[in-house]
Amino acid sequence: MTVHATTGQPTDTPAEEFFTVSIHQSEVDRIARWVANHPDCETGGNLFGFWTHGRAPAVQLTLGPGPGADHQLTAFFQDVDHLRTHGRRAQELYGLQHIGDWHSHHRLGLAEPSGGDASTTLRTLQTNGFERFVIFIANISDEPRDRGWRRRREFTGLVRLNAFLFERGRSTFRRGRFLVLPEESPIAHSAAQQGITEPYAPGSVRVRLPLASRTPTQSASHAQGWYSRPAGTEFLRAVDTACRQQFTDCRILVRSDDGILRYEFATRKSDWEMVFPAAFPHEPAELIRDGKRFKPIEAGRTPTPDDFCRQILESVHSSESGGPSLGPPDHGTPSDQDLLPREDLPEEEERRDDLD
Ligand SMILES: [Zn+2]
Known part of the structure; x- marks a missing residue:
């Protein structure tokens, strides 16, 4: 994750x-x-x-x-x-x-x-x-x-x-x-x-x-991303609507310095992201599973949200139903020790934190 x-x-x-x-x-x-x-x-x-x-x-x-x-x-x-x-x-x-x-x-x-x-x-x-x-x-x-x-x-x-x-x-x-x-x-x-x-x-x-x-100049520059143009906004809105019907934790994040837009979503098995480069749709979006590059998603010259979402859904479902492309989850496996609160009792006390 x-x-x-x-x-x-x-x-x-x-x-x-x-x-x-x-x-x-x-x-x-x-x-x-x-x-x-x-x-x-x-x-x-x-x-x-x-x-x-x-x-x-x-x-x-x-x-x-x-x-x-x-x-x-x-x-x-x-x-x-x-x-x-x-x-x-x-x-x-x-x-x-x-x-x-x-x-x-x-x-x-x-x-x-x-x-x-x-x-x-x-x-x-x-x-x-x-x-x-x-x-x-x-x-x-x-x-x-x-x-x-x-x-x-x-x-x-x-x-x-x-x-x-x-x-x-x-x-x-x-x-x-x-x-x-x-x-x-x-x-x-x-x-x-x-x-x-x-x-x-x-x-x-x-x-x-x-x-x-962020500073106003940075806001102005990222306001010129593909997603701020009417067709881009509409595309993104349609993708968002489709994802919200299928996934949880759907969220859009924009990185203001380079115009990269990330769309996060989750399934019961994994955390996913779509990363849209500033040059999208001329460059493909990237699908990321649990922090690892999973596959590029080509959108074509004039992407339609339907085609795009179909590719996303197919990729997610095929990988999570155990297809050959599925790698092991990238999640750490903390030891029991990491999960259990420790109960050490000190002699000295620095400061008290009473909740009222
Ligand atoms: Zn406190």
């Missing part, structure tokens, strides 16, 4: 109140994996980076729960030695600061800091003389198709991540949007080699987070 750093969520906070937090895809994946490893209790860790000229947090390195962390249903206590040791090395080697913390509210249904989180954070600002501190809250949602569908014994939920900025002298937090930088953070890559964080394996956990809007 591929990772999806995906579409923004609408929210009613005024736009000027939002802040932007930049973070590499690798660190989003790491957090998602840690959250998935503790699906039924809180887990958490720490964010290291720096602040930009615009006072926006730039996360370079994430720390997960230490071996002595305490994971409770409604509280998480970081392993203080873990934070102290690794935080000091992140500072000495890379000049990073401890700019925030993250923790999971798993399936508790609270997608923002609790009253307890807020007062703990404001106290942190006071005690340390920090001007600002960022908090990520993760939640797990199980999509309808995941219910009763755990035959792979792997985490099938969706991790949602939200960011909140606390500032000294301000009693409320601001909501953040993510600017996700590509691939692995170079600092985190080095830090993994130093044993400060875990080695990065591109994630198998689906993540959704509110994205910062």
Whole structure:
């Protein structure tokens, strides 16, 4: 299964109140994996980076729960030695600061800091003389198709991540949007080699987070894609309608920098994508199964949605009914250890996270 750093969520906070937090895809994946490893209790860790000229947090390195962390249903206590040791090395080697913390509210249904989180954070600002501190809250949602569908014994939920900025002298937090930088953070890559964080394996956990809007020039350029012309829009709408009758989790994603459009959908067996190049229909769309190229779909010079959808349906059905072209699913098989929450109890407690 591929990772999806995906579409923004609408929210009613005024736009000027939002802040932007930049973070590499690798660190989003790491957090998602840690959250998935503790699906039924809180887990958490720490964010290291720096602040930009615009006072926006730039996360370079994430720390997960230490071996002595305490994971409770409604509280998480970081392993203080873990934070102290690794935080000091992140500072000495890379000049990073401890700019925030993250923790999971798993399936508790609270997608923002609790009253307890807020007062703990404001106290942190006071005690340390920090001007600002960022908090990520993760939640797990199980999509309808995941219910009763755990035959792979792997985490099938969706991790949602939200960011909140606390500032000294301000009693409320601001909501953040993510600017996700590509691939692995170079600092985190080095830090993994130093044993400060875990080695990065591109994630198998689906993540959704509110994205910062792109610059106007980028929006203007992708508005000129084939799909923004009337015939293209109509084609795409017809494909979407046909797919929604057959598949679940149908979703369109546009990459603004290169005009590539991806259409995701799922069956009970696999996650699929159609990738439309900017030059579509002059270049074929690509059908992807579970993150692996499956086959190109030629659309012809003047594609009709009927023909196109027929090719898609035939390809999906023939591959999933066990045809010879079917390779093994690309899903990892996490060990039992990965799936079971650990119950280590520490002597020391860093901070309390009471949910009200
Ligand atoms: Zn909390």
